[in-house]
Amino acid sequence: MKQALTVVKIGGNVVDDPTAMENFLHAFAHLPGPKLLVHGGGKIATRTAEQLGIATQMVEGRRITSEEMVKVIAMVYGGLVNKQLVAGLQALGCQALGLSGVDGNLLPASKRPVGAIDYGWVGDLHADAVNTPLLQLLLTGGITPVVAPMTHDGQGHLLNVNADTIAATLASSLSNGFEVTLVYCFEKPGVLRDADNPDTVIPILQPASFQALKTEGIIHSGMIPKLDNAFESLQKGVKKVVICPWEGLKNWNPAHTPGTLITL
């Protein structure tokens, strides 16, 4: 039987709030068994770019990663946020180690081809080329990798990568060696039937119920790609995907997960 592994992704709402961050780190440090954290960067990158006089480039409503902006991402995500999270976990006795996709060529990628939009220095991951032996070496050595959302193109250039995508890609790649639960820490209590009512959490989603809820129009807009990605991870070998608030990690019981459980 494979060993259980928990892959947790936290977003900017946790990173930007010192109290939430501290409480999250407590909950994460106490998760049983091997685990891995993928973090976003929050608003610090945008704020730092503004302070450095770097304009945010937008094309058709999409943010473009300029040459200067990818340096800010390396500074803020790869440096400050990553090291603060690792130091915070270390202080709680969790043997954390910060990584990015660059380190050990963890996440090989290519610069996104220029189509209708030139996204700039954004990476498309080579999902089949993830350096899982490196993660296995660390995890079996009792180390908790903390992964910043950035990588490189193999030719010396840094690339910006979405943290959700990194979490899904790492979870899928590691499912050959581990029984992986992928937890997206979300700002809401789970996937909601009524986006404005936190009491309407859908406790479990499977392919049939997901299709039905989409047809009924109950699950719509931004939740659809998020859930499509969750089901794709399951098809690639991830055992369970959980969408819950970071508070859901407290007193974590893998048999009774909070929020919305997504399975095949």
Next chain:
Amino acid sequence: MKQALTVVKIGGNVVDDPTAMENFLHAFAHLPGPKLLVHGGGKIATRTAEQLGIATQMVEGRRITSEEMVKVIAMVYGGLVNKQLVAGLQALGCQALGLSGVDGNLLPASKRPVGAIDYGWVGDLHADAVNTPLLQLLLTGGITPVVAPMTHDGQGHLLNVNADTIAATLASSLSNGFEVTLVYCFEKPGVLRDADNPDTVIPILQPASFQALKTEGIIHSGMIPKLDNAFESLQKGVKKVVICPWEGLKNWNPAHTPGTLITL
């Protein structure tokens, strides 16, 4: 017989010069056998702090690491410079992985006690507590650690640490498992008899000749603590210390090192 390991330290003069950096990375990537790089940060940290409106605090001519400055160090040294070096090495086929003293609790340290001067968030390393098993795990896995000059206090706070000190501490700690050569890449061709004449490199220094040159006043001022540290590393088990320019790494021959060779 122990395996040979080369520990190289580069300073800001290489980091700040793109051409020097590129050529250095080529030379470093081609060094034979297991190796480890410790880097300084150069002027980018000072420049970034200025751009962010963070004043450089000086007390009695010494730079103080403020709460805001240690964040800039995490951004610039731990993030941008570290990831650019790792991406550059990866592009040359060197399986580099970025670390700081925080990661895996590599370099346990304490905030320097406040004496005549309060240096702020500067770390004094616990040299006996270096996580050498982590480095051995990586080195035996064919990985080249690239270490940024910063660590933490074990209580969640980041600390600034001198890169020369980190290089010496890592070299000494690793000498239990490896035959270590510690190379300080320097802006001059080696230790000079006449600081203004690059043709006066002292090819070899041993305790007796060092004493004699100090007595004669040929080695003086800033070189004395640097060389004291080199001899201390040797006493702690490092096999050789080499002080040479980064160009000295090209066509490296461990039996005929460039610059100044320091041995017991």
